[in-house]
Amino acid sequence: MKGTMKQKFVIAVVAGLLAAGPAIAIEQEKKPANAPISDINQEITIAPARVVTPAQQEILSNAAASVLRHISDARGDIHAKKPEAAKEALQKVDRLIQIIKAGRPVAKIKNHIWVAKKHLDYEDTKEVAADLIPIYADLSDIEDFMPVAQARKKLNKAKESLKKGNKKAAKEELAAVDEAITYSEMDLPLTETEHQVALAQKALDQNKLTDADKALKAAEDGVQFFSVGVEGPLVKAKRSYLQATKNYTVKKFEAAKADLKKAEAWIKRAGQSSDKKIRDGAAELEKSLKNLKNKL
Numbered sequence: 001m002k003g004t005m006k007q008k009f010v011i012a013v014v015a016g017l018l019a020a021g022p023a024i025a026i027e028q029e030k031k032p033a034n035a036p037i038s039d040i041n042q043e044i045t046i047a048p049a050r051v052v053t054p055a056q057q058e059i060l061s062n063a064a065a066s067v068l069r070h071i072s073d074a075r076g077d078i079h080a081k082k083p084e085a086a087k088e089a090l091q092k093v094d095r096l097i098q099i100i101k102a103g104r105p106v107a108k109i110k111n112h113i114w115v116a117k118k119h120l121d122y123e124d125t126k127e128v129a130a131d132l133i134p135i136y137a138d139l140s141d142i143e144d145f146m147p148v149a150q151a152r153k154k155l156n157k158a159k160e161s162l163k164k165g166n167k168k169a170a171k172e173e174l175a176a177v178d179e180a181i182t183y184s185e186m187d188l189p190l191t192e193t194e195h196q197v198a199l200a201q202k203a204l205d206q207n208k209l210t211d212a213d214k215a216l217k218a219a220e221d222g223v224q225f226f227s228v229g230v231e232g233p234l235v236k237a238k239r240s241y242l243q244a245t246k247n248y249t250v251k252k253f254e255a256a257k258a259d260l261k262k263a264e265a266w267i268k269r270a271g272q273s274s275d276k277k278i279r280d281g282a283a284e285l286e287k288s289l290k291n292l293k294n295k296l
Contacts, residue, residue: 063096063099063100064100064223066096067093067096067097067100067193067223068220068223070089070090070092070093070096071089071090071093071197071216071219071220071223072220073085073086073089074086074087074089074090074093074200074212074216075213075216075217077089078204078209078212078213078216079213081209083204083207083209083212086200086204086212087201087204090197090200090201090204093197093219094194094197097190097193097194097197100190101190106181108138109135109138109139109181110178110181112131112134112135112138113135113174113175113177113178114178115131116128116131116132116135116158116174117171117174117175119131120167120170120171120174125162125163125165125166125167125170126162128162128170129159129162129163132155132158132159132162135155135177136152136155139151139152139155139181148180148181150180151177151180151181154173154174154176154177154180155173155174155177157169157173157176158170158173158174158177161173190222192218192219192222193219193222193223196215196216196218196219196222197215197216197219199211199212199215200212200213200215200216200219203215233266233267233269233270233273234266234267234270234273234278234281234282234285236262236266237263237266237267237270237282237285238263238285240259240260240262240263240266241259241260241263241285241288241289241292243259244256244257244259244260244263244289244292245292247259248292248295248296253296256292256296257296260289260292260293260296263285263289264286264289267282267285267286267289270282270285271283271286
């Protein structure tokens with residue numbers, strides 16, 4: 001391909017509670033063939049999400065593909081004994097992963113929690129109480145596809161602590177809310193990818209090229225897993241159902257119920273697919289889900 005492409009990812013601010021998921025735009029600007037590869041510019045603010053539209057799925061998948069491209073570039077540079085070029089490619093991977101992670105449905109909630117915790121350092125507790133309102137709203141907005149009961153319980157405790165003027169307890173409960181809303185469907189493979197990229201960067205700093213390449217191979221696997229998950233609600237439904245069966249086996253029944261709830265949401269979306277194979281797969285999986293649900 002002639003020339004290089006400068007990718008500018010802009011995650012737009014969207015007012016109100018959207019039904020369409022995180023708004024993400026990608027602009028590509030053609031540059032002359034001899035132009036240096038510029039850094040990826042980014043501006044990140046996320047709106048809450050109920051459903052990620054097919055167009056947005058494609059954007060996230062494209063972002064994942066870009067991560068894979070830069071990782072493969074880095075591996076190529078490693079095999080060509082060009083560690084500095086590999087480091088450059090991995091810097092782009094770092095920034096792309098942050099952009100993808102910011103597209104998670106829980107991203108805006110985490111930002112609101114951060115604001116409330118920061119305000120506790122210098123605002124009156126009565127003032128900070130107002131910061132909890134958008135957190136409650138955002139939790140309601142994502143409860144269709146992930147369990148939020150524990151997070152809401154912790155948020156209620158934070159509210160009570162604020163009423164009592166107990167800043168320390170309120171901050172601890174807000175931290176617990178933050179911990180309770182990890183969105184594992186997207187977060188886990190990305191976290192593993194990020195970890196492997198960090199290992200590769202450390203290995204490059206130590207000039208251990210073989211170790212760096214091994215870590216990047218593992219990172220590629222994580223991004224591919226993420227990409228498939230973003231593109232297919234049936235894949236996500238199967239993954240949630242599998243996690244539910246594991247939790248049921250070890251008698252973690254509440255966790256299994258939460259996993260089934262997520263699986264049901266993804267099955268519903270898969271059932272609306274224009275692809276008959278996906279619809280049939282969703283119907284078959286729904287039978288298995290109902291059997292497990294009856295056991296619970």
